[in-house]
Amino acid sequence: xxxxxxxxxxxxxxxxxxxxxxxxxxxxxxxxxxxxxxxxxxxxxxxxxxxxxxxxxxxxxxxxxxxxxxxxxxxxxxxxxxxxxxxxxxxxxxxxxxxxxxxxxxxxxxxxxxxxxxxxxxxxxxxxxxxxxxxxxxxxxxxxxxxxxxxxxxxxxxxxxxxxxxxxxxxxxxxxxxxxxxxxxxxxxxxxxxxxxxxxxxxxxxxxxxxxxxxxxxxxxxxxxxxxxxxx
Amino acid sequence: xxxxxxxxxxxxxxxxxxxxxxxxxxxxxxxxxxxxxxxxxxxxxxxxxxxxxxxxxxxxxxxxxxxxxxxxxxxxxxxxxxxxxxxxxxxxxxxxxxxxxxxxxxxxxxxxxxxxxxxxxxxxxxxxxxxxxxxxxxxxxxxxxxxxxxxxxxxxxxxxxxxxxxxxxxxxxxxxxxxxxxxxxxxxxxxxxxxxxxxxxxxxxxxxxxxxxxxxxxxxxx
Numbered sequence: 001x002x003x004x005x006x007x008x009x010x011x012x013x014x015x016x017x018x019x020x021x022x023x024x025x026x027x028x029x030x031x032x033x034x035x036x037x038x039x040x041x042x043x044x045x046x047x048x049x050x051x052x053x054x055x056x057x058x059x060x061x062x063x064x065x066x067x068x069x070x071x072x073x074x075x076x077x078x079x080x081x082x083x084x085x086x087x088x089x090x091x092x093x094x095x096x097x098x099x100x101x102x103x104x105x106x107x108x109x110x111x112x113x114x115x116x117x118x119x120x121x122x123x124x125x126x127x128x129x130x131x132x133x134x135x136x137x138x139x140x141x142x143x144x145x146x147x148x149x150x151x152x153x154x155x156x157x158x159x160x161x162x163x164x165x166x167x168x169x170x171x172x173x174x175x176x177x178x179x180x181x182x183x184x185x186x187x188x189x190x191x192x193x194x195x196x197x198x199x200x201x202x203x204x205x206x207x208x209x210x211x212x213x214x215x216x217x218x219x220x221x222x223x224x225x226x227x228x229x230x231x232x
Numbered sequence: 233x234x235x236x237x238x239x240x241x242x243x244x245x246x247x248x249x250x251x252x253x254x255x256x257x258x259x260x261x262x263x264x265x266x267x268x269x270x271x272x273x274x275x276x277x278x279x280x281x282x283x284x285x286x287x288x289x290x291x292x293x294x295x296x297x298x299x300x301x302x303x304x305x306x307x308x309x310x311x312x313x314x315x316x317x318x319x320x321x322x323x324x325x326x327x328x329x330x331x332x333x334x335x336x337x338x339x340x341x342x343x344x345x346x347x348x349x350x351x352x353x354x355x356x357x358x359x360x361x362x363x364x365x366x367x368x369x370x371x372x373x374x375x376x377x378x379x380x381x382x383x384x385x386x387x388x389x390x391x392x393x394x395x396x397x398x399x400x401x402x403x404x405x406x407x408x409x410x411x412x413x414x415x416x417x418x419x420x421x422x423x424x425x426x427x428x429x430x431x432x433x434x435x436x437x438x439x440x441x442x443x444x445x446x447x448x449x450x451x452x453x454x
Binding site: 060176 | 369
């Protein structure tokens with residue numbers, strides 16, 4: 001690996017921001033940074049308020065990244081020292097904060113302003129397979145919303161592709177568990193954050209209203225792209 | 233604590249009421265806003281009580297005390313459908329009564345002695361309690377609880393997920409803080425640690441905690 005100067009070059013991608021920080025005797029530790037949103041904070045109104053989008057992105061997602069990076073550095077040290085007890089102890093912080101980073105990075109791409117296609121029903125192969133698996137898009141949405149509303153506490157509701165069984169599934173995960181924790185062959189097409197921070201300032205306790213309205217800004221284009229790529 | 237009592241009705245008519253906090257909804261301002269109380273008590277807590285009442289109609293749970301319903305429906309972890317509503321109804325009533333206008337400060341007397349014995353100092357207890365509240369991932373609660381066994385009587389800090397509370401593990405709860413986001417989001421947004429500090433410094437009712445400890449000791453002696 002080429003040596004780099006300590007004035008670090010930061011490389012941001014639309015999905016996961018990656019930094020390379022300090023070199024040590026072994027491989028450099030890759031840490032992460034907050035990806036930019038592909039739209040303004042207010043661009044999803046009135047479905048999701050600009051206030052929520054800004055807090056959600058700049059505070060919640062950023063905090064997951066900060067804590068994920070911290071846990072990775074501690075893990076890096078512990079691995080180098082052969083400190084198994086610390087390695088084991090860090091697993092939950094890594095799953096929680098790393099999962100938070102993964103899930104939110106997907107979520108920002110699952111949303112789009114209406115003038116950029118947000119809310120437009122899926123066409124092509126994804127639209128067809130939704131009708132085949134669920135009868136109609138409305139039926140799929142009803143199912144996802146029922147699962148999302150019934151989720152106790154904090155978590156996510158997902159539309160996923162089971163690559164092995166070659167079919168669409170609706171799943172929920174608790175806290176920041178990524179979809180893959182429900183099955184190694186599951187690929188997330190669409191995730192809806194049902195943590196209270198995702199909707200509380202606007203919808204308060206009425207989670208079902210949030211779930212009803214978010215479909216106006218769901219970016220089916222992204223879900224279709226992922227579906228086509230993963231089902232090829 | 234005075235639990236929501238079923239009035240003297242036949243078991244088939246028994247239902248729980250939404251008990252108001254022991255202070256007006258604006259009384260905890262500016263530390264916990266009236267708006268928060270209006271939603272948290274007036275919507276969230278109310279919904280748990282209403283849904284619990286619907287769920288227990290015609291079942292053998294109807295007529296039991298709320299605490300008994302919590303323990304029975306916990307079912308050693310294999311929870312029955314009414315656990316979530318029952319436990320959350322219990323937890324929220326306990327939470328309102330854990331706070332008071334002009335709260336905070338330090339406990340005194342026997343409670344303080346026990347805290348110093350089991351945590352080293354009051355400050356160390358506060359650290360541990362705040363840490364538990366801050367590190368409960370997702371939704372849940374942090375507790376100060378009293379455990380009485382044959383060998384030992386001691387205080388512990390516990391954190392629990394979603395609706396779970398220490399009643400189900402045979403502890404006597406003494407104090408709780410709700411760390412579901414709905415408890416603090418209107419006032420503190422993502423800043424849970426600030427909410428927790430404010431709770432400790434300005435809201436905790438040590439009188440309520442001491443009274444609960446007294447009751448716990450009496451019950452433990454039985």
